Amino acid sequence: MEKQQCFPTIWKMKLGKAEQLTPHHFFGGLENEQLKNMDEQTFPFAEGAISAKSTSRGFLITLPLGQDEKLYGLGLQLQSFIQNGKRKRLRTNADATNDTGDAHAPVPFYVSTKAYGILVDTSRCVEFDYGATKRVYSEKSDRNEKEIAIRTETLYSEERRGSQVSIFIEGVEGAELYIFAGESMKQVVESYNLFSGGGVLPPIWGLGNLYRSYGPADQGQVESLLEDFQKEQMPFSMLGLEPGWQSRAYSCSFKWDSNRFPNPELLMQNVKRAGLELNLWEQAYVHKTADFYEELLPYSGDYEVWEGLVPDFALPEAREIYGRRQGELIDTGIGAVKLDECDGSDFTGGWFFPDFSQFPSGMDGEQAKNLFGAMVQRTIQQQFERRNLRTYSQVRAGWSYGAPMSFVLYSDLYDHGQFVRGILNAGFSGLLWSPEVRQCGSGEEFIRRMQTVVMSPLSIINAWMVPNPPWKQYDIDQNAQGILLETSELQDRCRELLQLRNAFIPYLYEAYARYEKFGTPPFRALVLDFPEDEQVHAIDDSYMMGDNLLVAPILNEGTGRSVYLPEGDWYDFWSGTRYEGKQHIVAETIEIPLFVRAGTILPLASNQSITKNTIFDLEIRIYGRQPRKTYLIEDDWISLNYKNGEQNDYELAVVEGELVIPKMERYRIHSQSWFD
Amino acid sequence: MEKQQCFPTIWKMKLGKAEQLTPHHFFGGLENEQLKNMDEQTFPFAEGAISAKSTSRGFLITLPLGQDEKLYGLGLQLQSFIQNGKRKRLRTNADATNDTGDAHAPVPFYVSTKAYGILVDTSRCVEFDYGATKRVYSEKSDRNEKEIAIRTETLYSEERRGSQVSIFIEGVEGAELYIFAGESMKQVVESYNLFSGGGVLPPIWGLGNLYRSYGPADQGQVESLLEDFQKEQMPFSMLGLEPGWQSRAYSCSFKWDSNRFPNPELLMQNVKRAGLELNLWEQAYVHKTADFYEELLPYSGDYEVWEGLVPDFALPEAREIYGRRQGELIDTGIGAVKLDECDGSDFTGGWFFPDFSQFPSGMDGEQAKNLFGAMVQRTIQQQFERRNLRTYSQVRAGWSYGAPMSFVLYSDLYDHGQFVRGILNAGFSGLLWSPEVRQCGSGEEFIRRMQTVVMSPLSIINAWMVPNPPWKQYDIDQNAQGILLETSELQDRCRELLQLRNAFIPYLYEAYARYEKFGTPPFRALVLDFPEDEQVHAIDDSYMMGDNLLVAPILNEGTGRSVYLPEGDWYDFWSGTRYEGKQHIVAETIEIPLFVRAGTILPLASNQSITKNTIFDLEIRIYGRQPRKTYLIEDDWISLNYKNGEQNDYELAVVEGELVIPKMERYRIHSQSWFD
Secondary structure, eight states: OEEEEEETTEEEEEEEEOOSSOHHHHHOOOOOHHHHTSOOOOOSSOTTOOEEEEOSSEEEEEEEOOTTOOEEEEEOOSSOSOOTTOEEEOEEOSOOOSSSSEESSEEEEEEETTTEEEEEOOOSOOEEEESSSOBTTTSOOOOOTTOBOOSHHHHTOGGGOOSEEEEEEETOEEEEEEEEEOSSHHHHHHHHHHHHTOOOOOOGGGGSEEEEOOTTOOHHHHHHHHHHHHHTTOOOSEEEEOGGGBSSBTTBOOSBOTTTOSOHHHHHHHHHHTTOEEEEEEOSOBOTTSTTHHHHGGGBOSBOBTTBBOBOTTSHHHHHHHHHHHHHHHHTTOOEEEEOSOSOOTTTTSOSOOTTOBOTTSOBHHHHHHHHHHHHHHHHHHHHHHTTOOOOEEESOOOSSOTTOOEEEOOSOOOHHHHHHHHHHHHHTTOOBOOOBOOOSSHHHHHHHHHHHHTSSSEEEEOTTOSSOTTTOOSHHHHHHTOOOSSSHHHHHHHHHHHHHHHTHHHHHHHHHHHHHHOOOSEEEHHHHOTTOGGGTTOOSOEEETTTEEEOOOOSSSSEEEEEEOSSEEEETTTOOEEESSEEEEEEOSSOOEEEETTOEEEEEOOSOOOTTOOEEEEEEEESSSOOOEEEEESOSSSSGGGGTOOEEEEEEEETTEEEOOOOSSEEEEEEEEEO | OEEEEEETTEEEEEEEEOOSSOHHHHHOOOOOHHHHTSOOOOOSSOTTOOEEEEOSSEEEEEEEOOTTOOEEEEEOOSSOSOOTTOEEEOEEOSOOOSSSSEESSEEEEEEETTTEEEEEOOOSOOEEEESSSOBTTTSOOOOOTTOBOOSHHHHTOGGGOOSEEEEEEETOEEEEEEEEEOSSHHHHHHHHHHHHTOOOOOOGGGGSEEEEOOTTOOHHHHHHHHHHHHHTTOOOSEEEEOGGGBSSBTTBOOSBOTTTOSOHHHHHHHHHHTTOEEEEEEOSOBOTTSTTHHHHGGGBOSBOBTTBBOBOTTSHHHHHHHHHHHHHHHHTTOOEEEEOSOSOOTTTTSOSOOTTOBOTTSOBHHHHHHHHHHHHHHHHHHHHHHTTOOOOEEESOOOSSOTTOOEEEOOSOOOHHHHHHHHHHHTTTTOOBOOOBOOOSSHHHHHHHHHHHTTSSSEEEEOTTOSSOTTTOOSHHHHHTTOOOSSSHHHHHHHHHHHHHHHTHHHHHHHHHHHHHHOOOSEEEHHHHOTTOGGGTTOOSOEEETTTEEEOOOOSSSSEEEEEEOSSEEEETTTOOEEESSEEEEEEOSSOOEEEETTOEEEEEOOSOOOTTOOEEEEEEEESSSOOOEEEEESOSSSSGGGGTOOEEEEEEEETTEEEOOOOSSEEEEEEEEEO
16 A cells, blocks of 8 residues: 655555556646645545455455545435445446436545545446445444334434445456545545646636527528527527437438538528527447548447447547547537437447447446546547637536536436536536426426526526427427417526526636636535535535525425525525525525625626627626625637636725726626625 | 256356356256256257357357347346347346346346247346447448437337347356257246246245235234234235334344234234234344344354344355244244345445455355345245245345245335336246235225236235225325225225135146246246237236236226237136137226136135135136136145145046036035136
8 A cells, every 4th residue: 555645635545456547547647736736734544544455356445434524426426415324336327317326427536524535546337335334343333222123214324324435346456546635625626626637617608508409400490590599589609409410320420411401601600690609419429421430440449339439539549530520520610519428328228338348448348438428528628629719518428537628417317406416416526517408397397497507507408309499388299299388478587597697607707717727616515615514514405606606496396495594694696685694594486596695796797698709798796794805707718828827817896895896808897786 | 168968958058267156056956857858959059159258357258139039037127028129237236226137136047039048157247238239340230321310219229239149247257158948938938947946836825915014013903903804804814024023123133022012922823813824024134132143143244234244145054043043933833024125225325235245155245145135035945944834925136046936026116017017027037026015196006006916926915104904095194194094995895806816826826836847937928928929029018827817907097908819719807708819909997907818717716714724615617618628736735745746636627518527625616607
């Protein structure tokens, strides 16, 4: 067991004989000034507290687990929040409907309320046992001889839990751990994100609203949709095309279908003229009709998916060949992609290569499965970066080292509560997640889901299954039949929500800029901001958007929910009413319950369209008597030049009761409101 | 690759270096005269058609898969029936809600409509890929360049499927296959069951009705329940007690709780006097308060489950120590047990030992997990057998070689359609399954579920969650509050169904006797009886009970369903109406649709109570003009003496238009009905 400090907050621990083809090998080792300059921390475990051994089937690592600490993380776990008492085997899987560790984007990283984090550097289906069981005799507990467990609650009780975390990797002889320490759990997450390469800063339009159009739509239908958006003032920034744009899918030809889309250049012009960016659906499975099929063949795995080659993205050759076509599409003006079905849905009738696949790089199917999403993301992102462009794309799989990847996760699942939990859990593991809106059972459900998605990393309506926008008919069957709603009420409310999203873009852009620079997740669980307040530890249905906004979506029918407000004063965003913290309040509203922290200077934009040329018109809201400084970040909105310092950091502050407004190029302040 | 013929219908194929602690090692190698005498078959694969290789992660076996053959099996798969196009990783798991191979009782055995079967002799979480994917270039198919898959149906289409079965076992260097051939798929299943040791013959009362009483019930409440059964003429043969009978659960003390049950002997007398057998709940996790805890300790795994020891049932010492207490309970008169939570619910907050456990026999956690249910079954069954007694118990886990085990599987899941599919799928793999009835959303649902369960391997009402019998109130909350239904209508219909079950016991006893002797599953999919009729290949919602009865439960609200009748004439059991086969009919009835094959001589009993002393009073129904011979089987109903030939096989036949009735001791025929 070798321990080596890599950064003031990070140690590497080598246990046994580690594998070569790990995430760190492919994605790690990035330099980061911020990380070097963090305050020195002490190693969070006592000497000898971590142990490891080879077993007949693999490698077992054990770490201590205190009765009073709580664990979070493991990536996009939609079914659970606090991980204590659970056993999970991480496996990339599209059908992650059980709380077993299967996930679109499982991440072998967890954090503790004791302000440490553990990253297991593996691409294996690693198993985590968080005190779910106890070793015989090693962990005695009170044995209450009279207790009869006949109720589920008793069976799940905490006192039955063990005091060890066990990490088991099958078929290996060792592994490397990265151990993170911090002043707080939030700082641990920040260290992990910086260690991954820092967070992502989206292009400005990426923070706007995305509409994915009907699967079978042709060019004419897409163009008339664009016209409707303009005519009906629906403020979208991105338009997504589904598989039908390609001449062959699934698997993909990566070529326009000349029947459906006879003039892609004209389409692109029209999209840009309408002030939108185009997002194209794809899958990383390459059909024989793709121009680069034969060239890719030697750099592919030995099993097909949907009759397509699976590129071995661990090889630079595969990344180049696949990336070249991506680059061509970017050169025609594509702003983003939707990277579908890269999440190992191998139990859905073989929508994935098997674990026993082999890839020419030496990766086996299990490794390739877990790293596949991350590797495709990097391959595509590099093509944007070579052109000095950012993207803000969609993807259905990820693993560790996700923070710098300009992709937001999504799912075919559709439980509203799980979708909200996903926002929180993604924030522990360097991931971004979107609770996308599709069809709904009622207009009310449509609005409730819209309220959540506009307050999430990616604001998207995914209408791939319906010919008409869901605000004209939320019901999938009636929509298909062209039976539309009689009033525009739903559309009007939907428009307001899309505008609400746009209003928050300057605030969000600053939050993402801090994500990029300091690793602070822009969307996160309350426990990261209020670790001392035990009442927030289990809250998985409200979250922080940036530092100052508490978002508490209403998940079900009805207009009310209970919201816990942590320490400090809070203002209802809609009414301006002030509440003291450390209490539960009942929010009764048709809006989404939003609470602004006292002391916030909140910029709100009134822009209808968000493009690379946008200059923001702002209302500034000032909450409480002791406003903290806040910042507005300005750059060219779309290139990577900010990495070379081409970015302005404007401070907004209240001095002697007056808002001091710096001179800015891309922000104009038209009004101020004060809340007391 | 070594191939060796073991029996006229069975070959063993040794591929690479096989593991030692396999199911065959523990459960196989039984002699069977019937198997020796089967007709010689030819090996079902061409020379070189089966291949195998070691990969970096395990061992991969491939077999050919024809486009026109269909595969079934893999144990208790509740989510799917035909396995073509699926990839499954078998893992014993209580929360088997996805179609991934997780199951209470996965079995590494499958059968083909081409009349062969493959048993993989492994206790590992083996993966089966049934043509889900294709190898690159090895399996060319038509590549339709214009096809755009935008609908789910297209994506699942058969033409995308590969022509190989792949079997992958991680972390091993080889495996043994047993390959079965037969005249028909049914004969293949029979061979597999005989190879496992032959089917089970339950004690006669095991074919009656079981009522599991309320969890917290005490002796007084249980005794008054018995009185109610007698007073209200509810014909039960077995009474089950839930965890509350023990002084400690979960894990178990295996001792009576002296507060709840001050006089177990008296209880036992009362149960027997009422004509019932007692079934006790247990878990194979041994709490410190069990008398044999210290003795068992050295023969246990290194992790606790619910603070209890996990016996290493691979060791004779563990079987003896655990079995001794079972034997003591049997000596007090216990007829059966319910063996709960032995099914690796390791993702439910650690309700199981981890895969990285070690057992003193050398078994690791993965092996122990998959064999655990089978091993506990054998341990308990041996205690009954030593006392020359049969049992018919309940269990929640199983694996291969299950046919001789006197246990019926059950689940906490509750989907009616899946429960019916379970009956069919269990029949391919030497398993028995019970779609138990618990609480219901409506009286109609209660009756529909009751209709299914009385036509299943074990007829059980599991009322562990409700203080009053569900026929007095099907709603769980109202039941708990003592708000009972105002009329006895539901109870009357329930009583009729329990009587219907009893009526079929002579018919079932004969079917089980054939299961025991010839391996013919008493409950099975239509495809086993009518393999030539392609219309039945996908039917997973109706099934054969014995040779002559087609059962087609109504799964949803309403009174109708479509039923496909295979070749031959069929008679509606209720109306006597005759239908021609090879057609779909609509069954409209408040009863369960049942169809009797033309030519059947069907015995129906009118007995209210089923005990070891039962003499059956029979009505004989004769369907059609050319009745086939049928049999009534008679023995002492409860001991193993039938294995020494102490069993009578009475032939019933129609000779010159008259039913010829043999002289029998335990059957009396009081009437005959003829259907034409």
